[in-house]
Amino acid sequence: MMKKLRVEYNHEKCIGTKTCIAAAPRYFELKGGKAHLVGNYKQEGIQVSDYEADETAYNEIVEAGASCPVNAIKVKDMNSGKVLVGTEITTAPDYREVTAQYDDMKEFALDPNGYFLIRVNHATKEIEVGFCKERNHVLVKITGKKPIDIYQTIINKEKLISRIDHGAYLGRELQKAYMALQHGLEYVQDDELKAKG
Ligand code: SF4
Known part of the structure; x- marks a missing residue:
């Protein structure tokens, strides 16, 4: 029918x-x-x-x-x-609302796998990421143009991350680095973006 x-x-x-x-x-x-x-x-x-x-x-x-x-x-x-x-957003029967709270000084936990040094190369329009276990001693360098290429490589191919919040941090920093490249801004890891001085 x-x-x-x-x-x-x-x-x-x-x-x-x-x-x-x-x-x-x-x-x-x-x-x-x-x-x-x-x-x-x-x-x-x-x-x-x-x-x-x-x-x-x-x-x-x-x-x-x-x-x-x-x-x-x-x-x-x-x-x-x-x-x-449907295109409407619906809520679950046990739906809750939560106000986000986090104290970086008290709650920050280091990823036991290691950490990343991130910088941008304005000449090549690439983001460069160094993976370290010991202070500033780079074991792997990952270079790419887009955040998704880099974090997928780091997380799923190279398996360099053991904490989900570390992955979220990496995504945030890579997006900032990408914005810096797109708009000709200065990128300093963990700082706010600013105009090149
Ligand atoms: S995002 Fe666009 S292309 Fe993808 S499924 Fe929805 S309508 Fe289709």
Whole structure:
């Protein structure tokens, strides 16, 4: 039996992972690095399409919506009125709100694996990371242009980190270094970014 489905797609939210296109290539295509909803009309900046879907199409469209990592796709069954894939953020029955608190002086714990020295090379537009176990004695140098390349190499390929908070620290510093390279700022590890003096 054919079912009426409405798809609402927020093009602004799309980060171009293409999982919706892999799941439902008849309904989503790639345009300019982002997904595009086939046969859509615009409604307040949202791409909307109505489809008569057989079981295969129904499953493809629902899977495409559910696969979107940024909740850009809403799918509604127009026969039942039920939202099959929602874009709203919901809360769990045991939902809690927590105010972030941390005292770096008291709570900081060193990673027993070692630590990193980070600097930027404005000439090559690269970030350089030195891994040390002893004070300023570099065992491995990792060089890259993007934070994700560097932290994936350090964490998953070289396995140089043993603490999750150390990985979070590394990500924060790499992003700062990247911003410094993008905007011609001075990067000093653990300091705020500032204009080059
Ligand atoms: S799955 Fe979501 S983020 Fe990925 S291309 Fe499709 S709409 Fe964009």
